[in-house]
Amino acid sequence: MLHQETSQLTRPTAQKVAAIEAAAGQPQPLSAALSTAGMSIRYARNAEIYGEGEPVDNVYKVVSGAVRTYKLLSDGRRQIGEFHIAGDVFGLEVGSERQFTAEAIADAVVLVAKRSSLVALAVSDATLASELWTHTARELRRTQDHLLVLGRKRAQERVATFLLDMAGRGRSDIIVDLPMSRQDIADYLGLTIETVSRTLTRLEDDRAIEIPTSRRIVLRDKRALGHLNN
Numbered sequence: 001m002l003h004q005e006t007s008q009l010t011r012p013t014a015q016k017v018a019a020i021e022a023a024a025g026q027p028q029p030l031s032a033a034l035s036t037a038g039m040s041i042r043y044a045r046n047a048e049i050y051g052e053g054e055p056v057d058n059v060y061k062v063v064s065g066a067v068r069t070y071k072l073l074s075d076g077r078r079q080i081g082e083f084h085i086a087g088d089v090f091g092l093e094v095g096s097e098r099q100f101t102a103e104a105i106a107d108a109v110v111l112v113a114k115r116s117s118l119v120a121l122a123v124s125d126a127t128l129a130s131e132l133w134t135h136t137a138r139e140l141r142r143t144q145d146h147l148l149v150l151g152r153k154r155a156q157e158r159v160a161t162f163l164l165d166m167a168g169r170g171r172s173d174i175i176v177d178l179p180m181s182r183q184d185i186a187d188y189l190g191l192t193i194e195t196v197s198r199t200l201t202r203l204e205d206d207r208a209i210e211i212p213t214s215r216r217i218v219l220r221d222k223r224a225l226g227h228l229n230n
Contacts, residue, residue, distance in 0.1 A: 030089060030131045033121050034061045038113030043104035050091065052101045059115050060091040065108025066179035069100040070187065080188040082142065083180060085169060092136060105179050150190045158189040159199045160228035163209065167219055176217045 040063060043049060049060065052071060060067075067084040081100050084090045092115075093099065104110075122129040149158050162185065166176045178185070186193040200217070203209045208225055210218040219225060 030128060030135060031061065033118055033125075033128055034059065034089065034111050034113045037117035037121065038111045040109050041112050043108045043110060045104060045106045047104050049102040049104065049110065050098055052098050054098045056091070056093045056096055056098060057115060058091060059089065059113050059118055060102070061089045061111040061113075062086050063109040063111055065110075066105040067102055067108060067110065068105050068180065068184060068188075069102045071100050078187045079190070080184060081146070082139075083166075083184075083188065085179065088169075089135060092132065092139070094136065105184065155189075155191055155195050155199050156202065157228045158191065159185075159196060159203065160208075160225040162189060163217060163219060164222070164225055164229055167222075174219050174222070176219065178215045178217065182214075 038059075038061070043065075049067065050058070062084050064086055066086070067088075067090065069081045069084070069090065070078050071081065072078055082090070083105070091098075091102065118128075118132070122132055149161050153161065163176055166178065167173050170176060180188075182196050183193050185191075186196045189196065191199075200209070200211060203225075204211050206224070208219075208221045210220050212218065
């Protein structure tokens with residue numbers, strides 16, 4: 001499987017070890033540290049990057065494409081935990097075992113670094129250590145916000161919250177390009193695909209959004225969406 005091959009490919013070479021040692025003690029933002037300690041791996045659409053229950057050996061950054069993390073429930077349903085787009089760092093878990101499976105949504109390039117290499121850099125770099133802690137805290141906050149969406153919000157509120165979140169993470173705060181399918185969105189929001197499609201159509205009828213293509217949504221009235229998000 002591809003994620004098993006990745007584990008072998010990311011064993012530090014002599015050149016990587018030398019780069020890590022040379023970087024020790026120098027200010028290393030997380031993105032720079034990942035570039036120093038990691039290597040780029042290509043994943044095909046739906047390829048598994050790591051599986052639930054596997055050791056937390058690596059940390060990842062999306063260079064291009066997108067990644068989803070998910071857990072299969074006992075009744076066979078899929079709950080998507082998070083979407084990661086270009087620039088996002090993921091896989092930095094506190095425990096020793098993966099709680100979710102990670103897959104490429106479409107063809108993706110992912111930077112993969114050994115967690116032990118990042119830890120080695122962080123030992124002598126307070127800036128990097130602080131950024132790792134901040135990133136972990138931010139991911140925890142996103143998880144808490146997601147639980148609130150799933151537990152307390154109605155379908156239209158969930159979809160509005162999702163669209164605003166994706167807009168805030170993209171290049172434009174109005175145009176949302178969605179790498180994921182409607183089914184992915186449904187599994188993320190705890191809804192059926194029919195409910196997601198129906199809700200998007202209703203928001204378009206209300207002129208809050210425009211849907212020029214199935215993977216592009218234009219936010220025409222962010223204020224109206226914001227009211228649903230509160």
